[in-house]
Amino acid sequence: MILFDSLVMRAAAAGLGVALVAGPLGCFVVWRRMAYFSDATAHASILGVALALVLDVPVFGGVLVVAFAAALALWAFGARSLGQDTGLGVMAHSTLAFGLVAVSFLPSVRIDISAYLFGDILAVRERDLALIWGGGAIVLALLAWRWSRLLIATLGADMAHAAGVNPRREELLLTVALAILVAAAIKVVGALLVGALLVIPAATARGLTRTPEAMAATAALIGGASALGGIWMSWEFDTPTGPSIVCWTALAFVLSQLRGVIR
Template sequence: MLDDFMVRAGLAGIGTALAAAPLGCFVVWRRMAYFGDATAHAALLGVALSLAFQGPIMLGVLATALIMALMVQGLSGRGLAEDTLLGVLAHAALAIGLVAVSFLSGARMDLMGYLFGDILAVTVFDLGLIWAGAAAVIGLLAWRWQRLLTATLNPDLAQASGISSRAEQMVLTIALALTVAVAIKAVGALLIGALLIIPPAAARPLARTPEAMALITAAIGSGAAIAGLGSSFQFDTPTGPTIVCVAAALFCLTAIAGRLRA
């Protein structure tokens, strides 16, 4: 069954959506959209370093995404507004990655794939990495779910309960780096932020509890991946951007439904 490239692509899209779903909810709740973009843009530098040293792409992406996330966390609150700091680091990392890739012979086609995703070229090995990464992200967030919720929704209660907001932020940082490493093969560095934000934003009007929002987000993300893959195959459009377009269309539908219910 896994010899069929469309089956592999579909499974890769679902695995990516499942990894992004619970984390995306925290990104929306904590207003961390720029944080996700900065980490995703830094992933391109990891691709360049991996190609230069002929190492595993996912390992290089994971390392640079984690370093970027730690840099943002360490530098925030030291004279610059957080959104300014994120903008500087995100664009600098993306520019450095693009410049670094330009020095690598034969890397131009790889660059387009890692910028916008190449889900149709996912191998069985890539599929295993994607699902292993998704399982790690889901397991990490499930383990810390209540503590993360408390630190996110009621910081005063978290402090009174002895929950360290900085430690929970570190958990989200690690999960974000893992998700970026998982998703870069499927949707690319420039579209990972959209995959983290749009499905939970679409699920928000339909959910009454945080757990329900995470489950609805997973369903919307998986549905967008499958529908985007089918639309891309039917209309011969880029797969990663098509998946994001479908997710955006679902967001519009749920936003309208939420307004009608209100």
């Protein structure tokens, strides 16, 4: 019973820590149509895992550095302009492949790569919780600080310039926030599923709310509820936790769409 309490409580705290941040940040991902951008950044984080293992440094640090470098590269070179999502597709798939190959060249290091691809929230420790909640607090502080400017920049570059807001600078801020979230979330839902936790709750909340603030709060609540539901499902039925969390977000999205059809 004590083991159950400690595992589930840590997992719940980790899931809520990521979901409460992914909700508001995911709203900007949806509004700005950056879903593939977030996937490319998350996939690149596997390279960070390999780098951390080679240099014998904390995985969080390696993932944060590589995720930030990938997001910064995409921002600097404007990959989204290369035939819609072509540049992002190249970045997402190639970095993931190089990361997996790099990990395979580390025979002396025993590592469960699936834990970084799909998450292993039940293995979260107190130190991981500190990193998750610390990184989440930084991201939420950034969003709260620049909320109005980010909204203006999201509406359009011309409107942003007219209001004295530099849209490229605000986009850079989002890339920094995205890199921090990816580094924090890789232990919870994994590199392949972090994009889903960003996009699906925000997309669900979009049809249920009328204001940006309400959408951000609703997305956080949906993500938090899905995290708890996925942890419960994993514990009860021995399903993989990260995918289980995403399944709950997908169910919430389907229900929201059915509600719209019925109305």
